[in-house]
Amino acid sequence: MLQSRLFSHTQKEAPKDDPSVNARLLVRGGFVDKLMAGVWSYMPLGWRVLTRINHVIREEMEAIGGVELHMPALHPREIWDATDRWKVEEMYKLKDRSGRDIGLGWTHEEIITHIALSHISSYRDLPQYVFQIQDKFRDEPRAKSGVIRGREFSMKDLYSFHRNQEDLDVFYEKAKHAYRRIFERVGLTAYCVEASGGAFTKEFSHEFQVLSDAGEDVIVYCSSCDFARNQEVATDLKECPHCHTTLQTSKSIEVGNIFKLGTKFSDILGLAYQDEAGEKCSVVMGSYGIGPGRLMGTIVEVHNDSRGIVWPVEVAPFKVHIIPLSEKGEDRARLLYQELEKKGVAVLLDDRKERTAGERFSDADLIGIPWRVVVSDKTLAEEKIEVKKRNETDATLMDAASFLKLVC
């Protein structure tokens, strides 16, 4: 893509109305734009990142059998009355022109269970795993920390339907591993943390937490094994119950959570199936969430330096950023740009007119694309291009063919 087509501009100064690291860098780089507290637009650059994150999530959900669907955000009151959750304060409530009560979706257990009523009736229909990536609306008392805690935010929610608890338990472990892979692929070290199971179960649920001062949670975790627990449910726990190492404490960002719903929703809403013997049984459910927008904010919180964002390759908006520094350089840069596009490499060409080298470099550092290629009279004199990785300080001169081999 041509940088002149990006729509957004970079900013030298961060707006003072949001001091979090992710907001400062994402706004300055032109990735996002704040409309009101907790409500963000994703500009072309930011949307590309979100799309890449969603791609990783889709792959991993599909790898464990998940099938994507899409549910509405506009919900009739009746469906929430059934579970007595219309009273939940986080739900945005409005009336349509006929005076009917409408809620904006802040989660979809009720909706998916309602849908399942007409599609699941036999043991032959089970198990099922469906997910969506969709915007949720929550009337948070206080939005904060840039894109990390919003009032409208994207969420991947997967719901699983099972014959019995054992089947849920097996899938739950699979989902846990899929989550681990997702966070690893997007460049995050996430602890799988034991947390309150809430009203639905006596068991722990699991949250995926990334250590960061920008987080709102506090976890205790073990530095020698993978034990971790939310401080809310870790009262007086001083040493690891597995290996007796002294536990560490840290603030952290909750980037995902999974929990076993059991038969709570199916019992209330009457979701049952008949088994081989014709016996009616409650469907056992699980629910699995990840916030892709929050993930993006968390990646920025973790991967940045004094110059800007340092995107992990898997979620970077582009893989290569080409910067020409002269007219001749621009001609050569365009050729390289075309070669890379032809090979399917996501590439951004700084085609902006009359920019100084310093300005281009600063913007490149801010935007944080993994590979930076400079084409100038200096490099052309040696028939080379200059290649530098965003997370390294030294640049290398090489010929274009070697670079193509490196990134394709």
Place this chain on the structure above:
RNA sequence: CGGAGAGUAGUAUACCGGCAGUACACCUGCUUUGGGAGCAGGUAGACCGGGUUCGAUUCCCGGCUCUCCGACCA
């Protein structure tokens, strides 16, 4: 929802009870071209409502918005 702070141009800021200034960005021209370059010219601004006052962006009151701390957070 409790407590605190802040609202001046696209962004960051200054001053002031009496013509609102600067930097960056943006536009024009010239120069410059390996780390936000220079010169000249230009476009663009006081959150809303009320009060005090000859006069309010400035002082007072109310509202709205944003941020922070707390509460909340399937």
